[in-house]
Amino acid sequence: MSPLVEIRSLSKVYTRGRQKIEVLHHVDLDIAAGDFLALMGPSGSGKTTLLNLIGGLDSPSEGTIAVAEKRIDRLGQSELARWRSNHVGFVFQFYNLLPMLSATRNVELPLLLTKLPASKRRSHAAVALELVGLADRAAHKPGELSGGQQQRVAIARAIVSDPTLLVCDEPTGDLDRQSAVEVLTLLQRLNREHGKTIVMVTHDPKAAEYATHTLHLDKGTLVEAGAAVAAVAAAS
Secondary structure, three states: OOOOEEEEEEEEEEEEOOEEEEEEEEEEEEEOOOOEEEEEOOOOOOHHHHHHHHOOOOOOOEEEEEEOOEEHHHOOHHHHHHHHHHHEEEEOOOOOOOOOOOHHHHHHHHHHHOOOOHHHHHHHHHHHHHHOOOHHHOOOOHHHOOHHHHHHHHHHHHHOOOOOEEEEEOOOOOOOHHHHHHHHHHHHHHHHHHOOEEEEEOOOHHHHOOOOEEEEEEOOEEEOHHHHHHHHHHHO
16 A cells, blocks of 8 residues: 655755755655654754645655545645645644634634535534544634633644645644643643544644654754664754
């Protein structure tokens, strides 16, 4: 069976004036359906760049990315936008909720791009909020919710369209430890009980423990866990 995400010889180069900066260098990576992968590494190692490429927020300089056997590196910007809306749910460090909208309306936002009638959109949003344990906060606005609750609303928004892939960039980076545990436990449950494939960038080793397994990036290259630990020790 083919992996859900198949990456080959992936490189990403940014140009700043006359300078070219290679952020990722010939990365090969397979992610199986139903996996929960944590990506770790020092700042500037290319973690978020790799996550953005997997989620279709950016395009590679070289190499290939296939998700569910779809070569997303070949898609133009408008095609890529349609693909993202149908297949990827995003969870970021900062919740990106609209402050004047209720939890339900925030969760409903991705469905506005579909042909679902309003009643169906509200129904799907209600199911997603119940799944993250916030059915009783459906009418609350973000300012009336704790940080952990806001992030759970953001997760409900990410899963409301039943995406193929859930990508999370430091989802607990702005939370206290207890709220972080609640969010990570929710992600783990979505993976184990609902089969969601999750790719999560994190700096926190404790957060990575909730994942199925962990990969490390160093200077744009995937490295073995032991080598990554040695590199961190040497740097310190």
